[in-house]
Amino acid sequence: MADKTLHPYAPLDRTPPGDTLAESLDAIGMTQAELADRIGLARKTVNQIIQGIAPITAETALKLETVLGVPASFWINLDGTYQEFLARKAELLEFQTEVAWLKRIPIAEMTARGWIAPCPDLATTLKAALSFFGVASTELWENRWAHFAVACRRCHVTPTELGVAACWLRKGEIDAQKIHTAPFHADQFRAALDSIRTLTLADPAVFQPRMTELCAAAGVALVFTPELKKLLVSGATHWLTPEKALIQLSLRLKSDDHLWFTFFHEARHVLQSLKRGFFIEGLGTDGDLEDDANTFASNFLIPRARYDEFVRQADFTEPAVRNLATQAGIAPGIVVGRLQHDEVIALDRLNHLKRRFAWASWSSATVSIPWG
Numbered sequence: 001m002a003d004k005t006l007h008p009y010a011p012l013d014r015t016p017p018g019d020t021l022a023e024s025l026d027a028i029g030m031t032q033a034e035l036a037d038r039i040g041l042a043r044k045t046v047n048q049i050i051q052g053i054a055p056i057t058a059e060t061a062l063k064l065e066t067v068l069g070v071p072a073s074f075w076i077n078l079d080g081t082y083q084e085f086l087a088r089k090a091e092l093l094e095f096q097t098e099v100a101w102l103k104r105i106p107i108a109e110m111t112a113r114g115w116i117a118p119c120p121d122l123a124t125t126l127k128a129a130l131s132f133f134g135v136a137s138t139e140l141w142e143n144r145w146a147h148f149a150v151a152c153r154r155c156h157v158t159p160t161e162l163g164v165a166a167c168w169l170r171k172g173e174i175d176a177q178k179i180h181t182a183p184f185h186a187d188q189f190r191a192a193l194d195s196i197r198t199l200t201l202a203d204p205a206v207f208q209p210r211m212t213e214l215c216a217a218a219g220v221a222l223v224f225t226p227e228l229k230k231l232l233v234s235g236a237t238h239w240l241t242p243e244k245a246l247i248q249l250s251l252r253l254k255s256d257d258h259l260w261f262t263f264f265h266e267a268r269h270v271l272q273s274l275k276r277g278f279f280i281e282g283l284g285t286d287g288d289l290e291d292d293a294n295t296f297a298s299n300f301l302i303p304r305a306r307y308d309e310f311v312r313q314a315d316f317t318e319p320a321v322r323n324l325a326t327q328a329g330i331a332p333g334i335v336v337g338r339l340q341h342d343e344v345i346a347l348d349r350l351n352h353l354k355r356r357f358a359w360a361s362w363s364s365a366t367v368s369i370p371w372g
Contacts, residue, residue: 014081014082014085015052015082016051016052016082017049017052017056017075017078017079017082018049018050018051018052019050019052020078021049021050021056021064021075022050024068024070028068032046032047032050033046035067038067039060039063039064039066039067040063041060041063052082055079055083056075056076056078056079058072058076060075061073061074061075061076061079091127092123092124092127093123095122095123095124095126095127096122096123098126098137098138099122099123099125099126101126101138101141102122102125102126102129104162104163105129105163105164105166105167106163106164106167106228106229106230107125107129109228109229110129110132110167113226115132115167115171116128116129116131116132126138132167132170132174133166133170134170145162145166148162148165148166148169148278161230161231164228164229164230164231165231165233165280167228168225168227168228168231168233168236168248168250169236169238169248169278169280171225172223172225172236172246172248173240173246175221175223175225176221176223176240176244176246176248177240179212179216179221179222179223180216181215181216181217181218181219181220181221181244182216182217182218182219183219183243183244184218184219184220184242184243184244184245185218185219186271186273188217188218188219189215189218189219189220189267189270189271190271191218192214192215192217192218192220193264193267193300195214196210196211196214196215196263197264197300197301197329197330198329199211200256200260200301200330200331200334201329201330201331204357208224211263215247219243219244219245220244220245220246220247220267220270221240221244221245221246221247222247222249223246223247223248223249224248224249224250224251225248225249225250226250226251226359227250227251227252231250232252233250233252233280234249234250234251234252234253234258234262235247235248235249235250235262235263235265235266235280236248236266236278236279236280237266237269237270237278237279237280238278238279239275239276242275245270247263247266247267247270248266249262249263249266251357251359254356254357254358255333255337255354255355255356255357256331256333256334256354256355256356256357257331257333257334257336257337257338257354258337259357260301260330260331260334261297261298261301261334261337262297263297264296264297264300264301265293265294265296265297266279266293267296267297268292268293268296268297269289269293271296272289272292272293274289279293298338301328301330301334301338302324302328302330302334302335302338303328306324306327306328307324307338310324311339311342311344316339316344316345316349316350318350318353321335321336321339321350321353322353331355332353333353333354333355335353336349336350336351336353336354337354
């Protein structure tokens, strides 16, 4: 289901509480000067309250309650609502000067997928986008993503691509916050990976909730986030807290070999226990760590000795591939993907053994039954 964000009613204009106070005085025939004398405030202060220049403080509200018989809570709430209105108005005026920042993030896609609600103008759209990121200004957004931006610039990622990547990663954070996880335990996570490996033959309706459950029990939030345009990323890993890691998958190439390799690649990054920064498709990531993750994923899915022996036999027919997959206890498409990646067979060979997935919907983050 699409994210549902409540947007409180915010009128374009609101009268100051002083208008209500003036009406109350007129109703009982009391002048501003007399009120000032009765509540012990300067006449100038009372006049400023009437004009909406000065606020009604809690102390003043209590005095008005005593003199006028109107509860202090009424005046406090009335003034608080008006002060909020003024603050919102000032905020929108400030946002109007910063709307160019919106060009850096995929607003249309975010709205279409229900990540943010449709807005009537650019200023309110900017506010919705900042709320999505959990920051109060574009400057604070820059500060929040500064380290990631430096890494991206080293890899020649454009500002627009950085915004798209940040958006995708933030969606993963939001969804991961909804997943309750146990404190991270490396040995338990390794055991979970053994169990998850047996799920490569299962349908998404089985493997997606089960692997999510196994990861959560070991301290890892597993999130599936549909890919965004201009972002060729299959997976990412980072730590939300010292005891909670996040693995985020996009299902970008939609084949089982790529999905499972990406998952175990990201799982290795979790086990590397570098709890600062992001691992995302090599953007600013140490090459040795990426190589280690690639090796781990490859050999975890197909043990190295068994794979090397298979390649030496040079029988790459469909029955042979299926036999190796059965021996390894994995889906045959994973074997095909490995052989293609290592350039043992051509990229157009045996692709019918791969299973392909699709999203149940763009907003559900649920993988559908395989097709093709």
